[in-house]
Amino acid sequence: MAIITFANTKGGAGKTTAVAIVACELIRMGFSVTVLDADPQLWFSKWHEKMGANAPRRLSVVSYVTAASLQGHIERGREASDFVLLDLPGARSPLLAQALGQSQYVIIPIQGSAMDAEGGANVIELIQYLADRANIRIPHSVVLTRINPMVTTRSLQTVKDVLASRRVHVFATPIIERAAYRDVFTSGETLYTADPDRISNLDKAQENAQALGLEVLRRVLPYTTKPVQREQMEFRKAG
Numbered sequence: 001m002a003i004i005t006f007a008n009t010k011g012g013a014g015k016t017t018a019v020a021i022v023a024c025e026l027i028r029m030g031f032s033v034t035v036l037d038a039d040p041q042l043w044f045s046k047w048h049e050k051m052g053a054n055a056p057r058r059l060s061v062v063s064y065v066t067a068a069s070l071q072g073h074i075e076r077g078r079e080a081s082d083f084v085l086l087d088l089p090g091a092r093s094p095l096l097a098q099a100l101g102q103s104q105y106v107i108i109p110i111q112g113s114a115m116d117a118e119g120g121a122n123v124i125e126l127i128q129y130l131a132d133r134a135n136i137r138i139p140h141s142v143v144l145t146r147i148n149p150m151v152t153t154r155s156l157q158t159v160k161d162v163l164a165s166r167r168v169h170v171f172a173t174p175i176i177e178r179a180a181y182r183d184v185f186t187s188g189e190t191l192y193t194a195d196p197d198r199i200s201n202l203d204k205a206q207e208n209a210q211a212l213g214l215e216v217l218r219r220v221l222p223y224t225t226k227p228v229q230r231e232q233m234e235f236r237k238a239g
C-alpha cells in the first residue's frame with residue numbers, strides 16, 4: 001500500500017536506524033513490512049539475521065537490492081506487505097532517482113549538521129527537479145536524527161531555519177541520540193526484546209520510537225494506494 005524510501009546522500013545520517021525504528025513500530029501497530037536493503041554493506045540485513053527466531057514475524061527483508069532488481073522487489077513487496085521501506089546506501093547511488101519515482105513517500109533523515117543537511121538537500125533538490133520538470137510530485141519529510149535531548153546546537157537551529165525557509169515538512173518527533181539505539185540495533189535486538197537492565201534509557205528510546213512511528217503513519221496514510229489496500233482486505237477476508 002505504500003513504498004517509503006529513506007534517503008540522504010551523505011553517509012551515516014541515521015537512515016538505517018530510522019528504517020529499523022519505523023519498521024518495528026509499524027509492525028507493533030499490526031502492519032506487515034518488507035524492508036528492501038539496497039546498501040551493499042547490508043547493515044539492515046545483518047541486524048535481521050542476528051535476530052534469528054526473535055525477528056518480528058511480520059517483517060521481511062530483501063538483501064542486495066540493485067537498480068536492476070528494484071522494480072521487481074517493489075512489486076513483490078507491495079503484494080506481500082502493507083508497507084515497503086527502502087533503505088538506500090549512503091553515497092549517491094543510481095538507485096536514488098529511480099527509487100524516488102517509485103515511492104509514495106520519501107523520508108530524509110538529517111543530523112543537525114551542515115554536511116548532513118547538504119546530503120539531505122541533494123535529495124530535496126532532486127524531488128523538486130522531478131516536480132518542476134516532470135510534474136512528478138513526491139510527498140516528503142525530513143526527520144531530524146541523533147538529536148541531543150538536552151540542548152539545541154546552533155548548527156541544528158540553522159538546519160531547522162533552512163528547512164523552514166524552503167517549506168520542507170519536518171516531523172515534530174526527532175530521533176534522539178541514545179546509546180540504546182546503537183546498542184539494540186547492533187546486538188540483534190529490538191527496543192522490545194532488549195533487556196532494560198542492560199541498556200540504559202531503553203524506555204525513553206521506546207517512547208521516542210513510538211511517537212515517531214505514529215507520526216509517520218499519520219503522515220503517510222493519505223498517500224497509501226487505496227485500491228491495493230481494498231484488494232488486500234478482500235484477500236484477508238477470503239484467507
Ligand SMILES: Nc1ncnc2c1ncn2[C@@H]1O[C@H](COP(=O)(O)OP(=O)(O)OP(=O)(O)O)[C@@H](O)[C@H]1O
Pocket residue numbers: 010011012013014015016017018039043088089090091145146147175176177178179180181182185
Ligand atoms: N539516534 C541515534 N542514537 C545513537 N546512535 C545512532 C543514532 N542513529 C544512528 N546511530 C549510530 O550512527 C551510526 C550510523 O547510523 P546509521 O547506520 O543508521 O546511518 P546510515 O545513514 O544508514 O549510514 P550509511 O549511510 O552508512 O548507510 C551507527 O553506528 C548507528 O548505530
Ligand SMILES: [Mg+2]
Pocket residue numbers: 015016017039043087088089090
Ligand atoms: Mg545505512
